[in-house]
Amino acid sequence: MGRHVSAQPAQAAPDAGAPAVRLTGITKRYPGVVANSDINLTVRRATVHALVGENGAGKSTLMKTLFGLHRPDEGTIEIDGRPQEFTSPADAIAAGIGMVHQHFMLADNLTVWENIVLGAEPVSGGRLAGARARAQISEIAERYGLGIDPNALVEELGVGARQRVEILKVLYRGARILILDEPTAVLVPQEVDELFGNLAELKAEGLTILFISHKLDEVRAVADEITVIRRGTTVGTADPRTVTNRQLAEMMVGSALPVPELRESTVTDRPVLTLTGVGLTGPDGRDSLSEVSMTIRAGEVVGIAGVEGNGQAELVDAIMGIETITRGTITLSGQDISTLSTLKRREAGIGFIPEDRHRQGLLLEGSLWENRALGFQTRRPVAKGALLDRAGTKADTRRIVEQFDVRTPGIDVLAAALSGGNQQKLIVGREMSGDPVLLIAAHPTRGVDVGAQAAIWEHLRRARAAGLAVLLISADLEELIGMSDTLTVILRGRLVGTYDPATVTPDDLGVAMTGGHEAQVQA
Incomplete structure (x- = not known):
């Protein structure tokens, strides 16, 4: 018999010398899977404590337990030495815990301060006390170094600023323990540096931070202590000052850290995708793409580097037919596809791993086999004539699950129930199906x-060797350099240079990405 969570007397006083968080023997089961098994975690006050592990290792399940989103089947939770039983997030918030989710939960059409007070609105004389709220938010933002204008519209904010709004939301509710779930997943390097500066301010003010991540360099840079979870249980702790990436990787997955690298060249002389003078003008009359010309050949990976917002998304939309180009031509295997619909382009052989898997890649409330059908509704094995072939779709979903190591109890599970890494492997498996001639991979390992x-790098290598043409867009410069046959930089909607991955450095790309000098053709 395991240890069961039980109600505790409300009068139990916190122990001033106790850790901020102590989890003992936490176990959480779902039908067909044990997500957490006998997990033990101790987090000292006023520290950054990193929790690392593979996607699907159980990190998010554990944090949902700590935040009261579900109750553990076994184990105990102590906050500041006081035993707790959380039946809802409201209980966790009352105990001083706040959670910033990986996918932000903000209303774009509201201001910063309106988002922050939503659900906890201050009232004076029966009316919303907006001035008081704005003053309080400004004070919190200044105290913790989270510079942000309370009156700014959220839709006008960048990703890093939106994350600071999410942090302000939990601080406004009195959180002293912050759970940050994959906080750097959508940030560019400069924003990561800003976030780490913010965390140092929070720690200096006595706050405790639980930092969930799989980015080992970042974890070692920001954490005071690291706990590793593998396959649902804690396998040990590490000191970030002495542990290496390789040692952490071995603790996480039982093997050495993978390296992004291509093997011998498989580039042919057969053009697959050709863009000639492509331009895209927005409704405001400004060009988001200008005179973009490029060729990707069979067996070639062309990587594109750029600071987010310089036209990468628009380039993908133009190739996929999501946006109609205003000038130039796009050809696929010699066929002009400039005016074809997105579906027709997919049928012509384009696979697409989107930048945002939740918005563009999956139906989160659909089963895995229903997600397998997305984008393939006119082709086998999903379609049989004009009808959906359920048996064929389900059989092929099982193939993808096995071949791409998608960890799931079954194919009827909702996509929302999978970890981020397993969702991504499902998308990669689906998009590699149907023998595409071109794969657009936008941030495939984000x-x-x-x-x-x-696993994703290996699938890309194999597909390249089999003659697939790949357009790789990534914010990870090591990934771009290691996984590309040719590299180019996009800056303000233009391609500004061609680089040889064998000789270019991340610093070289960084300078070109920020317009520090005119990019030189090196390849």
């Missing part, structure tokens, strides 16, 4: 752990 990262 938000996935080292195990899933290695």
Whole structure:
């Protein structure tokens, strides 16, 4: 018999010398899977404590337990030495815990301060006390170094600023313990540096931070202590000052850290995708793409580096037919596809791993086999004539689950129930199906752990060797350099240079990405 959570007397006083968080023997089961098994975790006050592990290792399940989103089947929770039983997030918030989710929960059409007070609105004389709220938010933002304008519209904020709004939301509710779930997954390097500066301020003010991540360099840079979870249980703790990436990787996945690298060249002389003078003008009359010309050949990976917001998303939309180009031509295997619909382009052989898997890649409330059908509704094995072939779709979903190591109890599970890495492997498996001639891979390993990262890189290598043309867009410069046959930089909607991955450095790309000098053709 395991230890069961039981109600505790409300009068129990916190122990001033106790850790901020102590989890003992936490176990959480779902039908067909044990997500957490006998997990033990101790977090000292006023520290950054990192929790690392593969996607699907149980990190998010454990944090949902701590935040009261579900109750553990066994084990005990102590906050500041006081035993707790959380039946809802409201209980966790009352105990001083706040959680910033990986996917932000903000209303774009509201201001910063309106988002922060939503659900906890201050009232004076029966009316919303907006001035008081704005003053309080400004004070909190200044105290913790989270510079942000309370009156700014959220839709006008960048990703890093939105994350600071999420942090302000939990601080406004009195949180002293912050759970940050994959906080750097959508940030560019400069924003990561800003976040780490913010965390140092929070720690200096006595706050405790639980930092969930799989990015080992970042974890070692920001954490005071690291706990590793593998397959649902804690396997040990590490000191970030002495542990190496390789040692952490071995603790996480039982093997060495994967390296992004291509093997011998498989580039042919057969053009697959050709863009000639492509331009895209927005409704405001400004060009988001200008005179973009490029060729990707069979067996070639062309990587594109750029600071987010310089036209990468628009380039993908133009190739996929999501946006109609205003000038130039796009050809696929010699066929002009400039005016074809997105579906027709997919039928012509384009696979697409989108930047945001939740918005563009999956139906989260659909089963895995229903997600397998997305984008393939006119082709076998999903379609049989004009009808959906359920048996064929389900059989092929089982193949993808096995071949791409998607960890799931079954194919009827909702996509929302999978970890981020397993969601991504499902998308990669689906998009590699149907023998595409071109794969657009936008941030294919963003938000996935080292195990899933290695698997995705290997699938890309194999497809390239079989003649697939790949357009690779990534914010990870090591990934771009290691996984590309040719590299180019996009800056303000233009391609500004061609680089040889064998000789270019991340610093070289960084300078070109920020317009520090005119990019030189090196290849």
